[in-house]
Amino acid sequence: METITSNQNSKVKEWKKLQSKKGRTKAGEYVIEGWHIVGEAINHHKQLLTVMVTNEDFLDELDFDSANTPVYLITPEIANHISSTETPQGVFAVLKTEDYHEKLPDNLKGSWLLLDNIQDPGNIGTMVRTADAAGISGIVFGQGTADIYNPKVVRAMQGSQFHMQLFSGNLLDWLAALKKHGVKTFGTELNDEAVPYSTVVPTDSFGLVMGNEGNGVSPEILSWTDQNLYIPMKGEAESLNVAVATGILIFHLCK
Amino acid sequence: METITSNQNSKVKEWKKLQSKKGRTKAGEYVIEGWHIVGEAINHHKQLLTVMVTNEDFLDELDFDSANTPVYLITPEIANHISSTETPQGVFAVLKTEDYHEKLPDNLKGSWLLLDNIQDPGNIGTMVRTADAAGISGIVFGQGTADIYNPKVVRAMQGSQFHMQLFSGNLLDWLAALKKHGVKTFGTELNDEAVPYSTVVPTDSFGLVMGNEGNGVSPEILSWTDQNLYIPMKGEAESLNVAVATGILIFHLCK
Known part of the structure; x- marks a missing residue:
C-alpha cells in the first residue's frame, strides 16, 4: 500500500479532477466517499478501481478484493482536498461511470x-x-x-x-x-x-x-x-x- | 439612501456577523435574502429594520415603508460577502429574531x-x-x-x-x-x-x-x-x- 502525503501528488490531482464534469467525462470515472456508499458499492459487486483511506485499519471493515485493487493511504489533508463534504469520513473509492x-x-x-x-x-x-x-x-x-x-x-x-x-x-x-x-x-x-x-x-x-x-x-x-x-x-x-x-x-x- | 462600496464598512461588518449564531443572539437580528422571502416578510407586515439592494430600481418592486426604514445601496461584491448563497439576488433585509x-x-x-x-x-x-x-x-x-x-x-x-x-x-x-x-x-x-x-x-x-x-x-x-x-x-x-x-x-x- 502506497502512502501519499502531498496534494501535489499526481494521483491526488487525478482524483481532484473527478470533481468536475469535464474531468469525469474524460476519465470515465467518479469518486464515491463515506462508509455507507463505499459499502453499498462493494455489496453490489461494483469494481473499485482504487481505494483511498486515511487510516490503514479502515481496510479491515471493507470487504473488497484488496489483492487486485490499488489502495492508497492518504492524509486527512488530502481527504479534505478531494472530498465534497466538510467532514470527510476518510474512506473513498474510484468507480467507472457506467451506471x-x-x-x-x-x-x-x-x-x-x-x-x-x-x-x-x-x-x-x-x-x-x-x-x-x-x-x-x-x-x-x-x-x-x-x-x-x-x-x-x-x-x-x-x-x-x-x-x-x-x-x-x-x-x-x-x-x-x-x-x-x-x-x-x-x-x-x-x-x-x-x-x-x-x-x-x-x-x-x-x-x-x-x-x-x-x-x-x-x-x-x-x-x-x-x-x-x-x-x-x-x-x-x-x-x-x-x-x-x-x-x-x-x-x-x-x- | 446611502451607498456602501467597501466590505470594511461598519454596517457590512454588522450584517456579516449575523451569519453566526453568536452574532444573531447578540444583536437579536437576522438577515433574509431573495425576492420571495423579503416579499413574504413585507406581506406579513414584519418590520424591516434595514433593507439592502444592489440596484436602486429593486426598491420599486418592494412595497415597504421606505420613509422609516434605512436603505443601503450595496455593490455586488458586498452582496456576495453577506449572502449565504453563491448567486445572491441582490435583495436583503434585516429582521428581529422574534419568530x-x-x-x-x-x-x-x-x-x-x-x-x-x-x-x-x-x-x-x-x-x-x-x-x-x-x-x-x-x-x-x-x-x-x-x-x-x-x-x-x-x-x-x-x-x-x-x-x-x-x-x-x-x-x-x-x-x-x-x-x-x-x-x-x-x-x-x-x-x-x-x-x-x-x-x-x-x-x-x-x-x-x-x-x-x-x-x-x-x-x-x-x-x-x-x-x-x-x-x-x-x-x-x-x-x-x-x-x-x-x-x-x-x-x-x-x-
Whole structure:
C-alpha cells in the first residue's frame, strides 16, 4: 500500500479532477466517499478501481478484493482536498461511470420517474434515493438535469445508483414510448385540468414527470402527459421542495 | 439612501456577523435574502429594520415603508460577502429574531411537528416549509436541533416562519402536555410495535416526532409517544431523507 502525503501528488490531482464534469467525462470515472456508499458499492459487486483511506485499519471493515485493487493511504489533508463534504469520513473509492443507460428498455411496464431540468444536485440525489425506497423501476434524467456523477448528487443518492436503473434521454421520446406501451403518464402542474394526486388509484405501471424547481415541467412535455396531478396545499406555503413533492406523489402512486 | 462600496464598512461588518449564531443572539437580528422571502416578510407586515439592494430600481418592486426604514445601496461584491448563497439576488433585509416562542401554547388542539435533534439546516428549513404547506399548526424545535435563524434554514423555509407558529422547547414537556390534552402522539421508528403510517386514519389533532438524520428519535422521547409509525420501503434504499419522510407522513396524517 502506497502512502501519499502531498496534494501535489499526481494521483491526488487525478482524483481532484473527478470533481468536475469535464474531468469525469474524460476519465470515465467518479469518486464515491463515506462508509455507507463505499459499502453499498462493494455489496453490489461494483469494481473499485482504487481505494483511498486515511487510516490503514479502515481496510479491515471493507470487504473488497484488496489483492487486485490499488489502495492508497492518504492524509486527512488530502481527504479534505478531494472530498465534497466538510467532514470527510476518510474512506473513498474510484468507480467507472457506467451506471447510466442511454437506450430505452424494451420492457416499459413498471413505474418511471422522469426528471425535467431539475437543477439542484441535492434534490436530484434525494429524488433517486426516494424513488429507490418507493420501489420505482427506473429514473430518466432529461436534458438539462444535472449530472448524476456530480459529487453532491452521489452523496444524496446514498448508493441508490447501484440498485436503480438510471437512464439519460429525451423525455418526449420516453413519453411517446410509454404511451405506446399503454403506460399512463402524469405531469405535475396546477392547472384547470389537474386533479389532486390522492384521487389517483395506486398502480404498478406509470410515468411521473417532475419539473424544474423554479419553472415546473416544460409546457411541451406537459402536453404529452395523460393527466396532471397536484398536491393540495392546506397551509400558506405556496410550494413544496421538489424532492419532498416527489416523495409524497410516488409513495401514494406506487402500488 | 446611502451607498456602501467597501466590505470594511461598519454596517457590512454588522450584517456579516449575523451569519453566526453568536452574532444573531447578540444583536437579536437576522438577515433574509431573495425576492420571495423579503416579499413574504413585507406581506406579513414584519418590520424591516434595514433593507439592502444592489440596484436602486429593486426598491420599486418592494412595497415597504421606505420613509422609516434605512436603505443601503450595496455593490455586488458586498452582496456576495453577506449572502449565504453563491448567486445572491441582490435583495436583503434585516429582521428581529422574534419568530420563536418559548412557552407552550394554552390550546394544544391541532397538529404539531416535533423535531428531535435534526442537524442539517437544509432539512430543517425544508421540514418547516413542508409542514406549512400541509397545514400543520406548529413546529417545536427540541434541544440539539439547529438554530432556526441559521441562513441555510432561513433559505429553505422560504418565508414559512412568517406564517407558522414556531416553538423552542423540551420535547418531553411537549409530549406530556399533548398527552394531557388528549392529543395522540406518534414516534417514527421501525420496531416490533410500529405500524405502517398508511394504517393511521387522518386526523386534525396529533403530534409527530421526527428524529436525527443518523440516529432517529431518542429512546427516551420514543417511550413517551403513543404509537410508532414507519414508512414501508418497497425498494432497496434503507432509509429516506428526513424531510422527504416528513412530507410523506404529514401529508397522509393531516385531515
